Amino acid sequence: MKLKAVTATIAAAALTLGLAACSPGGASTTGGSDAALQPGPNGSAKASDCTNKIVHKDAPLVTVWAWYPNMAKVVDNFNNGNSDVQACWRNAGQGTDEYNKFQTAVAAKKGAPDVVMLEADHLPTFEIQNALVDISGLGWDAVKGNFSSGAIKDVSSGDAVYAAPIDGGPMALIYRKDIFEKYGIDEAPKTWAQYAEDAAKVKEAGGPAFGDLGSNVPAVMMALQIQKGAQPFAYDYGKAKQDVTVKLDDQASKDVLGYWSDLSKKGLVGKQDQFTTDYISGVVNGKYATYVSAAWAPGYLTGAGVGKGADKGKFAVAPLPQWDESNPVSVNWGGSALAVTTQATDKKLAAKVALGLYADDASLQDGWRNQIIFPLNQSVLKSDEFIDAKVDFFDGQTANKDVYIPAENAYKGFVYPPFVTYYYSELQKQIASINNNGTSGEAAATAVQQSVVKYAKSQGFKVTE
Amino acid sequence: MTAVHSSAPAEVRRPVARRGGGATRRRQAVTGWVFISPFIVVFAVFLVAPLGYAFYLSLFTNGLATGTQFSGLANYVQAFQDPSFLRGIGFVALFTLVLVPVQMAVSVAAALVLDAVTNRFARFARLMIFLPYAVPAVIGALMWGFLYSPTFGPLESIFGLFGLQAPFLLSPGNIFGGLINVVTWQWAGYYMIIVYAALQGLDPAVYEAARIDGAGPWQLALRVKLPMVANSLVLILVFAVIGTLQFFTEPQVLRPIANGSVTTDFTPNIYAYNLAFGFAQFNYASAISFALGIVIFIAVYLFLFLTRKRGSVFA
Numbered sequence: 001m002k003l004k005a006v007t008a009t010i011a012a013a014a015l016t017l018g019l020a021a022c023s024p025g026g027a028s029t030t031g032g033s034d035a036a037l038q039p040g041p042n043g044s045a046k047a048s049d050c051t052n053k054i055v056h057k058d059a060p061l062v063t064v065w066a067w068y069p070n071m072a073k074v075v076d077n078f079n080n081g082n083s084d085v086q087a088c089w090r091n092a093g094q095g096t097d098e099y100n101k102f103q104t105a106v107a108a109k110k111g112a113p114d115v116v117m118l119e120a121d122h123l124p125t126f127e128i129q130n131a132l133v134d135i136s137g138l139g140w141d142a143v144k145g146n147f148s149s150g151a152i153k154d155v156s157s158g159d160a161v162y163a164a165p166i167d168g169g170p171m172a173l174i175y176r177k178d179i180f181e182k183y184g185i186d187e188a189p190k191t192w193a194q195y196a197e198d199a200a201k202v203k204e205a206g207g208p209a210f211g212d213l214g215s216n217v218p219a220v221m222m223a224l225q226i227q228k229g230a231q232p233f234a235y236d237y238g239k240a241k242q243d244v245t246v247k248l249d250d251q252a253s254k255d256v257l258g259y260w261s262d263l264s265k266k267g268l269v270g271k272q273d274q275f276t277t278d279y280i281s282g283v284v285n286g287k288y289a290t291y292v293s294a295a296w297a298p299g300y301l302t303g304a305g306v307g308k309g310a311d312k313g314k315f316a317v318a319p320l321p322q323w324d325e326s327n328p329v330s331v332n333w334g335g336s337a338l339a340v341t342t343q344a345t346d347k348k349l350a351a352k353v354a355l356g357l358y359a360d361d362a363s364l365q366d367g368w369r370n371q372i373i374f375p376l377n378q379s380v381l382k383s384d385e386f387i388d389a390k391v392d393f394f395d396g397q398t399a400n401k402d403v404y405i406p407a408e409n410a411y412k413g414f415v416y417p418p419f420v421t422y423y424y425s426e427l428q429k430q431i432a433s434i435n436n437n438g439t440s441g442e443a444a445a446t447a448v449q450q451s452v453v454k455y456a457k458s459q460g461f462k463v464t465e
Numbered sequence: 466m467t468a469v470h471s472s473a474p475a476e477v478r479r480p481v482a483r484r485g486g487g488a489t490r491r492r493q494a495v496t497g498w499v500f501i502s503p504f505i506v507v508f509a510v511f512l513v514a515p516l517g518y519a520f521y522l523s524l525f526t527n528g529l530a531t532g533t534q535f536s537g538l539a540n541y542v543q544a545f546q547d548p549s550f551l552r553g554i555g556f557v558a559l560f561t562l563v564l565v566p567v568q569m570a571v572s573v574a575a576a577l578v579l580d581a582v583t584n585r586f587a588r589f590a591r592l593m594i595f596l597p598y599a600v601p602a603v604i605g606a607l608m609w610g611f612l613y614s615p616t617f618g619p620l621e622s623i624f625g626l627f628g629l630q631a632p633f634l635l636s637p638g639n640i641f642g643g644l645i646n647v648v649t650w651q652w653a654g655y656y657m658i659i660v661y662a663a664l665q666g667l668d669p670a671v672y673e674a675a676r677i678d679g680a681g682p683w684q685l686a687l688r689v690k691l692p693m694v695a696n697s698l699v700l701i702l703v704f705a706v707i708g709t710l711q712f713f714t715e716p717q718v719l720r721p722i723a724n725g726s727v728t729t730d731f732t733p734n735i736y737a738y739n740l741a742f743g744f745a746q747f748n749y750a751s752a753i754s755f756a757l758g759i760v761i762f763i764a765v766y767l768f769l770f771l772t773r774k775r776g777s778v779f780a
Contacts, residue, residue, distance in 0.1 A: 096743075099743075100742040100743060103742060103743070103745055104741075104742055106745070107745060107747055128529050128530065129529070129745060214724075215724060215725030216721070216724075216725065241530065242530040242531075271724060272724060273721070273722065273723075273724045273725065275721075276721060276722050277614070277616070277617070277722075278614055278615060278616045278617070278722065281616050281617070282616065418529060418530075419529060419744070421743045421744055422743075422744050425728070425729045425739070425743070428725055428728075429725070429728050429729075431725065432637070432724065432725025432726065432728075435724070435725070436636060436637045436638070436725075436726075437637075458528070459528040459529040459530055459531070460528030460529065460530035460531030461528075461529070461530045
């Protein structure tokens with residue numbers, strides 16, 4: 001009996017000790033992360049945490065999350081060229097997957113990387129959570145000459161700059177030459193009116209859908225609304241972080257939603273969500289005559305297996321159709337940037353990495369030649385090599401010169417709201433409703449406006465409608 | 466002889482407890498605590514503490530523009546007026562109402578058949594019916610995603626034979642049935658095993674008696690076997706109700722291919738997940754989770770109350 005009790009007590013004690021050993025070591029509590037140059041809560045990184053090899057072993061490490069497909073090469077290029085700092089890279093998932101992790105780390109005030117890859121539309125959402133560092137005083141001035149004003153506006157809030165732009169998404173119209181030829185469409189539509197006419201013509205002749213209205217790409221719909229003159233949001237984190245203007249139900253937005261609702265109702269465009277196997281197989285098999293998409297699309301499609309088999313050389317690209325041909329507007333979808341987080345251990349070093357990664361010639365070359373990024377760096381955009389490049393995916397078309405560079409140069413930049421995930425999810429609901437219930441553009445625009453305004457108010461914003 | 470044996474320890478214990486006083490009793494109590502301490506520790510660390518923390522979080526309000534403030538039960542007031550939450554509750558409630566009878570019917574029928582038939586085929590069939598439960602829910606949902614795919618799925622070919630357009634089983638109008646099918650496929654085998662095990666535990670002498678009294682196989686199954694396994698039926702009903710009200714995995718996995726049918730507030734759990742990890746509303750998400758817990762508690766309590774005559778398991 002006595003022996004038993006002793007053993008049991010020892011066992012219990014061992015268990016308690018074991019559990020104590022499991023509990024996380026004392027997290028260093030650094031109060032007020034407001035001051036940009038205070039050390040972050042995550043402590044210094046270990047080389048064993050990195051996916052890449054560290055070249056200069058005694059240099060401090062800066063942790064990076066990014067999902068560029070050629071990131072391993074880019075990180076090696078940076079680390080080989082810098083002996084005072086080394087990038088420690090991890091792929092934390094693409095898009096929403098990474099955002100959700102970053103979002104959680106921001107809420108936990110611990111666990112975020114020093115540098116994080118974000119799309120420009122998500123910057124204000126994290127700015128307002130005090131998650132990003134203004135890099136305007138941390139080496140930005142030396143490189144800002146490399147970028148167009150539209151690219152800078154997308155990563156700025158007033159004078160503050162919250163990320164180093166890398167990759168842009170000027171939009172254009174990708175189309176199938178074989179389908180256009182078969183149904184007698186001599187040139188790509190220059191206006192949206194022409195686009196609808198061509199769509200009807202193809203359908204009448206028993207052809208495939210002319211395009212696709214995917215509910216899971218609300219950013220495209222937003223860009224197309226802005227193209228017609230909508231100004232969905234006004235927000236300046238630096239000036240008045242509680243004031244936001246929401247205008248999602250203006251006439252332009254209603255018109256654009258109505259236009260696509262009409263095409264969808266008539267069966268002229270598909271209703272398939274994009275980035276899915278069903279969609280890609282449709283693209284390969286010629287189920288869609290056009291793809292309204294951005295400059296990074298050829299790279300994405302190639303990676304997904306498009307343009308490699310029977311559909312090789314069938315694609316071409318033309319400028320995005322316009323509402324008013326005499327007054328063309330250039331818009332953007334996606335593209336990405338590297339931001340320094342407020343949890344960074346050393347903000348200055350982190351800024352050096354954010355500004356230096358994917359900025360050297362070798363990385364940029366690798367990126368655009370393999371169509372992984374559409375670089376925003378003017379040193380590439382102005383190089384003859386890039387301008388005259390014959391793009392394989394487009395059957396040797398000089399797509400950069402003809403379409404994408406002019407589109408990028410004409411891009412003026414968007415203003416994104418500080419609650420973009422919520423806005424996108426509401427817009428997505430309405431696009432799905434257009435596809436499934438034939439909701440009118442007017443009803444869809446009004447519904448998005450109402451729910452977003454209600455949400456913004458519940459989050460404590462002063463909303464101007 | 467047996468009776469004497471079994472009562473002996475009780476008689477021994479009583480005098481000790483009376484005579485030995487505090488020391489022995491205390492030592493016994495300590496030993497008892499030591500033995501259950503592993504459970505208590507795990508229970509406290511992994512269940513009580515997170516629940517307590519979530520409840521603590523739910524008492525605060527966090528606005529993107531305003532920061533965090535203590536707000537008491539305001540989040541709960543908001544939750545029970547939130548159309549997204551209420552619609553989600555409505556969806557899972559309706560889902561439960563349809564799913565549970567379907568699942569029960571399938572699993573009970575399978576169990577009764579397997580109990581009545583005893584050849585090699587029955588053993589094989591038992592394994593096959595149980596197999597879907599051994600497939601992880603995520604893998605199962607992915608598989609069904611491919612089967613439902615309008616491009617790759619078999620439906621397209623089957624309907625194509627008749628020159629028809631295959632329905633998309635994840636469209637807003639069809640997703641209800643599509644999910645019922647996935648969940649029934651996944652869980653019916655598990656419930657079947659529970660009922661089957663209960664049936665196997667019955668005394669065959671009862672069947673013999675019933676047969677002598679002239680009961681046919683139908684009567685035997687419905688009048689004798691089913692009433693005798695009523696306890697396990699109540700058990701699987703409770704499992705099914707709780708599981709369905711917390712519906713999350715299947716719609717979340719099927720979301721990317723559902724063309725927008727699975728919204729961010731599709732079920733209460735998906736809503737809480739998106740609030741927390743998509744919209745940075747950890748506080749409100751905690752409140753939604755607790756509100757869901759309250760609803761489930763009420764539902765299960767009501768259910769047990771209504772079935773109290775038979776459900777002695779939880780009485």
